[in-house]
Amino acid sequence: MTTQPRQESVCDYPRPPRLEAESRRLSVRVGFVVVAETTNGLRLLETSHPPVFYFPRSDVATEFIHPNPRRTICAWKGTATYWDLVVGTSILPGAAWSYENPLEPYQAMRGHLAFYPGRALCMVDEEAVRAQEGGFYGGWITSETTGPFKGSTGSSGW
Template identity: 60%
Template sequence: MNHEDGESVRGPAHARPTESVWDYPRPPELVRDDRLVTVTVGSQVVARTSASLRVLETSHPPVFYLPRSDVRAELLRPRSGGTHCEWKGQASYWDIVVDGLVIHRAAWSYEQPLAPYEALRSHLAFYPSSVRCAVDGEAVTAQEGDFYGGWITHEIEGPFKGGPGTWGW
């Protein structure tokens, strides 16, 4: 529910404390998050949940993983190939198909995640550089670069790994 001035009844967005990505652990930590997360393509809602998991890793903006049960499976198409994360295991990639538009490699998942990241099974993450992602109504800014897929919101502070010259961090 919103007030007339657009402020959520939960309070203003800036009420959330800041988080420095340099305070995040390595290896990464999984944290439950009950904020409303939405993923859209045009006017189509691809995913909507208040039960996401955030992966917090040193130097990276968080990545939100949404339960597959809160994602419209009919809009997903698996891609061949994958990548390997030293912490989470083998990643699988997904295209999103909406009204004939194909957004290649817009999401990824860990179908058989390594310990202690088993909670990521049956979850998907989305690249905010490819689709519109929002957290409690705030549009997410994409982490620079094409690989990590971090979600930057007002409370997340960098500098962030991912852009030119940061691969050696």
Template identity: 55%
Template sequence: MHPSRDPAGPGQESVWDYPRPPSAEVTPRRVVVEVAGRVVASTDRAVRVCETSHPPVYYVPRDDVADGVLERAGGGSWCEWKGQATYWDVVVDGRRLPAVAWSYEDPAPGYEQLRGAVAFYPGRVDRALVDGEQARPQPGEFYGGWITDEVVGPFKGEPGTWGW
């Protein structure tokens, strides 16, 4: 059973209006990720993935990720829509943040534009910004959505949402 929607105000989107399967569209919004005072990713051509009940996830083209900060992490996961995920550690000035990012190296049909792009968990980095606004992490350890003032929930990952 799905919960009642939070009311959307002017300029806001409800995650309950997002599609399933998810959409994946390039956005000109400025997406910046910082670790230890260093910009590790900055782009105005991220792929914004929106899925019912989830805040957007921003995938940064690998060319817009700082050289040498990503190191392959162990493990992986499977998305029914996008395919096999690869996990990445971020290493900055000797500081290793494990499993901070993920990618789809060989994405499923329909999600080819994610090839060569990396998504970062906003709660596992120091700063995750969308047009200068600090994104808040989607609840739950598994999900990587970026909550900004423009999106309203409730969001998958909050207590009691496993069956959504």
């Protein structure tokens, strides 16, 4: 796929993933409630994946975050812990995740949470994010990223 000016191809992202600071305004909302908002985020870039944005826990309304028993393991980052979002009568199981004890060189992710854009309204600056296909990956697709993106049917072997 051809990239336009100011676009990034996820095919150019590295493997293992690269973690970098993100200063744009990132936000997560459930209905009219702001669950998280930051200009001090982290952006994880991995081949064939849209970026995943991580929020410092200090910029998350933790009263809406409740532990979920689900755990998964990433060979690079370590064990992921999942979190439910509970906002009023809305319960969004496993809508966020974190790496409580990340492996090197991802130690900067300690104390940060990521959110699935398919389960809440996620924004980068003023742009609403599209969710990465499939239920496992939590990449944030914006107008600045081009695919093809892992997660669609038939892409598990990429």
